[in-house]
Amino acid sequence: MSIRGTEIKIEGLSQRYPTRKVPTFNRVDLVSPPGEALAIIGRSGCGKSTLLHILAGITRGTEGRVLLNGTEVNGPSPRWVMMFQAPHLYPWMTVTENVGVGLTFARWGKKEIAERVAEAIRLVELQDFAQANVQDLSGGQQQRVALARSLVMEPELLLLDEPFSALDAFTRAALQKDVRAISKRLGFNIVLVTHDIDEAVIMADRAVIMAGSPGDIVHEMDVDLPDPRDRTDPEVQRLRARLMATFQEAANYKKPEVSLAAGAGR
Amino acid sequence: MNFAATPARQGGFLSLGQYALQRLAWALGGLSILAVIWLIAGQMMASSPRLANYSTFGLGPTLQAFPEMWSSGKIQSATLASGYRLGMGLLLAALIGVPLGVLVGRIKWFAAYSNSPFQFIRMISPLAWMPIAVLVFSTWDGSIVFLIAIAAVWPVLFATAAGLAKVDPAWFKVARNLGANPLQMLTKIIMPAIAFDVFSGIRLALGVAWIVLVPAEYLGVTSGLGYAIEDSRETLSYNHLTALVVTIGAIGYVLDSILVMLIKQFSWHRGGAA
Numbered sequence: 001m002s003i004r005g006t007e008i009k010i011e012g013l014s015q016r017y018p019t020r021k022v023p024t025f026n027r028v029d030l031v032s033p034p035g036e037a038l039a040i041i042g043r044s045g046c047g048k049s050t051l052l053h054i055l056a057g058i059t060r061g062t063e064g065r066v067l068l069n070g071t072e073v074n075g076p077s078p079r080w081v082m083m084f085q086a087p088h089l090y091p092w093m094t095v096t097e098n099v100g101v102g103l104t105f106a107r108w109g110k111k112e113i114a115e116r117v118a119e120a121i122r123l124v125e126l127q128d129f130a131q132a133n134v135q136d137l138s139g140g141q142q143q144r145v146a147l148a149r150s151l152v153m154e155p156e157l158l159l160l161d162e163p164f165s166a167l168d169a170f171t172r173a174a175l176q177k178d179v180r181a182i183s184k185r186l187g188f189n190i191v192l193v194t195h196d197i198d199e200a201v202i203m204a205d206r207a208v209i210m211a212g213s214p215g216d217i218v219h220e221m222d223v224d225l226p227d228p229r230d231r232t233d234p235e236v237q238r239l240r241a242r243l244m245a246t247f248q249e250a251a252n253y254k255k256p257e258v259s260l261a262a263g264a265g266r
Numbered sequence: 267m268n269f270a271a272t273p274a275r276q277g278g279f280l281s282l283g284q285y286a287l288q289r290l291a292w293a294l295g296g297l298s299i300l301a302v303i304w305l306i307a308g309q310m311m312a313s314s315p316r317l318a319n320y321s322t323f324g325l326g327p328t329l330q331a332f333p334e335m336w337s338s339g340k341i342q343s344a345t346l347a348s349g350y351r352l353g354m355g356l357l358l359a360a361l362i363g364v365p366l367g368v369l370v371g372r373i374k375w376f377a378a379y380s381n382s383p384f385q386f387i388r389m390i391s392p393l394a395w396m397p398i399a400v401l402v403f404s405t406w407d408g409s410i411v412f413l414i415a416i417a418a419v420w421p422v423l424f425a426t427a428a429g430l431a432k433v434d435p436a437w438f439k440v441a442r443n444l445g446a447n448p449l450q451m452l453t454k455i456i457m458p459a460i461a462f463d464v465f466s467g468i469r470l471a472l473g474v475a476w477i478v479l480v481p482a483e484y485l486g487v488t489s490g491l492g493y494a495i496e497d498s499r500e501t502l503s504y505n506h507l508t509a510l511v512v513t514i515g516a517i518g519y520v521l522d523s524i525l526v527m528l529i530k531q532f533s534w535h536r537g538g539a540a
Contacts, residue, residue, distance in 0.1 A: 056443060078445045088436040092458045092534035102444035104454065135536055153444065 005034030006156035013064035025215035037190040039204035047215035078153040087146035120152040140171030327505035347489035355414025367426025392417035418471035429463025461532035
């Protein structure tokens, strides 16, 4: 499986809903280089999930644009694949069929699908369950199937919307490490939305914090730690404490009144 | 529907083979009880001077009528004629009901606009359409197929719509995310997701169609099980009449069993179906 990353450019992106006075977020700019794992941290309602949905092409922003290697994101594409909180597998399909469903949509040949799917299943270590009914798998195994289903498309960008929040602590920790390891091995970008500071420290190269109303990126921090990362490592804990302090500081963040008033006056 | 069978199977006390044997034993046991009641009723009629003329309704004369009717080809020709009408009616009901059910389940405005007219038309007795059907269609066959279709379309339509309403919306989001086009969404996601509900609807429709078929064949046509019953009544061949009633019951039971098998085949729900 050969995957390369992509340069993500978010330019002046805004999202407002007709029923709400305040935009969800207003003129957000962000750049992420190829191969980077970026965590977007923020409290519920700050617009981080909406931002991710726009990156995935599932939702359209009201202003601004998202470019991936210079191509504007106008809709969903197998090049940028999203993993959701729940695996949302198709229960009438086996593990193999679930993993290969995207390739079926792309009308690949049976032989090519079989080869690529087997490789993706090996990558997530589910070889022994290839023909299993997905309803017989544990939550963690199901999320691994969802991961393989995304990876099989060889995406340049994997978007993760709190993907492990429904799993138990041990499974969550294992998957966080595995996803990071796979992304580094294959070179694709990750954009991870989470409110779990630990998850950001374990998985990301850089963390940005979204806060305020309308939401904005108020802080960012490099997570410059060697791999593999371990929660008990003092360096990891030190960075976690720093990120937590920044996050709490950001929780009290208020966007300067001046810029809002100026925006409203235009 | 075998409600009694479900707990034992879910409880995991029986193997699959034992479970099948138990179901067969229940079916044979139930039918035997029915046969004994019929036998006793027949003998009581035979021994009563007032009812003796009707004693050929009994189990013995009925069983004796089968070889005679089979060798004359009466059962086969009546079954074929009715089967054709039933099959065409159900096919039409499915061809109309499934797409309409998908529209009702997927498109909110369509569901909102169609609800009242659908409920209104649904409540009209299928046989009330008979005079209109006779005027509109040039053949009796056409009229009967129409009556079956208009009676059977509703269970298919509403079961399809209800099935779609239960589908996890995230399945569509995931499929779009992985590049599914609208046709692939229909064939790879929607249809497998609701196949269980569609076949359950067709099973209900079969019951309704079977009920409509026989009285519809009392009128006009000169073939089919309904016609054969009416003909037997007029010729006072009561044992033929009951043999045909048994045939109708048996065919209905077999068709229902086939649909139960299909429902199980297409069900992805844990804990079995039907």
